[in-house]
Amino acid sequence: MVNQTVTLQGHIIDSLILAKVLDTILMVGGTFTLTEFTVGTKREDLSHATIRIEASTPGLLQEILTAIQPHGAVVEVEQDCTVMPAPADGILPEEFYATSHLATQIRWEGNWIDVPQPEMDLAIRVKTSPLSANMVPMASVIKGDLVVTGRKGIRVFPLERPAERDVFGFMEALVSSERPYRHVIADVAKRMQAIKERRTHNPIAPKVLLAGGPAIVHAGGREALAWIIQEGYIHVLFCGNALAAHDMEANLYGTSLGYNLGAGRSVPHGHEHHLRTINRIRAIGSIHKAVEQGIITEGIMAACVDQQVHMVLAGTIRDDGPLPDVITDSTKAQEAMRAAIPGVELALLVASTLHAVATGNLLPASAPTVCVDINPAVPTKLSDRGSFQAVGLVMDSSSFLGELARELGWKG
């Protein structure tokens, strides 16, 4: 099949011109999709239709175009994209094109080229020798870089429904705490098993990402998550200072933010435990070294080190310490997170508003994403900020991780 998009405008409804054009396409032997249609609101306003025509052969397509052009159908002319040099380091040209997280192509000297790794809210930089295009954050642009401007010569592809007929296939942003969630967790587990299976053949390709907050430890999800990681189901971990600190605090002191995780009550001077933990790790030099030296023996961090999970710890303004592994420059942290995104085929955003939104911003729309939070505002916020592909689950992180682990075979 070959296709061509045409546009038609004017007083095309009451004059039956649109009907005539569509009838003509069918009569000559093609099919059509009315991809866009704007109807004028006042009598004198023009209406606009964008029609995608499909035909079995180029000859037939040409015949259709010849038949409909006299009725005002205009073949959409493909144009190259326009570029302008960045005026200074970290400054984009005024008319820069802002990206979406959908698959994108630009047209350069008559050819459409892919812009890899789609991510929302970036710009597109073109390099001419050899020809390539990539998405670039504002801060990373260098004076003189050619940056795509305007909207000509840019194609964005809508998200296709995945072949798998699971919860992600429907792309519903579930945000209610009153909807059943077991099937969602079962679907997530199936995807994780499939990715793990594929990694045995191709260890670098597909990855599962988890971005999590310290509530995982406070609420009792630590054991389940450590098991999931230890079993090789998680390959990238995004978190902050707190998740790591409280996980290791639990290992060293049996507490999380001073509360005894077993007994569920505060321990004398327990609030100091996470500070002493952080101080200890700072003295050792890194989480990796602490695990290798046998200081940290079990838990989320130990499992990550053991399974060589790619960890990115991004700091915030309220961090204690922080741990030596925490990246305190937020631009550098964003770069490190971005570098870990390629290959992510499933993202679990669990109990962390800031890390969930930050990760959502970095993910392509094609990456199935689950956002789990006890607060329905978090999945809503994620969806409002453009990560429309994310499935929201309003539930406690420890329940989620426990059920997920059991789906995967945990006996805990």
Added chain:
Amino acid sequence: MSRVLMCPPDFYGIEYEINPWMRVSNQSNGDHAKTQWKTLTRVLENEVGAKLEFMEPVPGLPDLVFTANAGVLHDGKAVPSQFRHPERQGEERHFIDWFTKKGYEVINLDPEIDFEGAGDLLGLPDFWIGGYRQRSDIRAYVQLSEIFQKEIMPVELVDQRFYHLDTCFCPLSGGELLYFPSCFDTYAQTVLTSRIEQDKRFAVPPQEGERFACNAVCIDRHVVLPTGCPETMAWLTQKGYTPHPVELDEFLKAGGSAKCLTLALD
């Protein structure tokens, strides 16, 4: 008082063939043409009460006499014609000069678009109708809608003998319509029959349509039309119009009649 632009037929003749009526071998008689044109001006001035203005005829531009094709005028704006055939393109600058001299704001369509003025664009009370496919390009009506802020219905003309809308379609001052249905494709016929009530439209009989019955000039309750159209005249009379038949056969040799020879300026 209605003002009408005309151009004396001093240099009128059949010098080329750009429609099925024109045959260089079937030359017009210059004296007869002048007499017929003069009669038309007399009827318009004396019987209809129109105020006539005249353009300077130009040697080598025989069809300048058909001022309906000068362009379209409305609300002080003039959109000049952009003729499809090179034989008539020389007329464009003379029409533009006249519009400019008379103080109209001249607005040109995109240069690649063909548009033949009031020959192809005519107004009904609620909307305008634009003929396309023969001489004017349908895309002209998108631009004209924006310029004049009017709803314009494009209708496809399918008979080469009736190459301009005004050869087969004549809106009357009271909202009625004379038209020759077979000149329009089925979609256009549906539009016309659905938008104009049955008792307000008269489908001229073929023998009168071919005499250019629809190429008539309507000013108030007067209709000036070619001779040889008795049924059309009877319908007009029944509707309260006064028909004024004028012999214009010398101009029919070029595919024009009363309406083609005039441009309404109001």
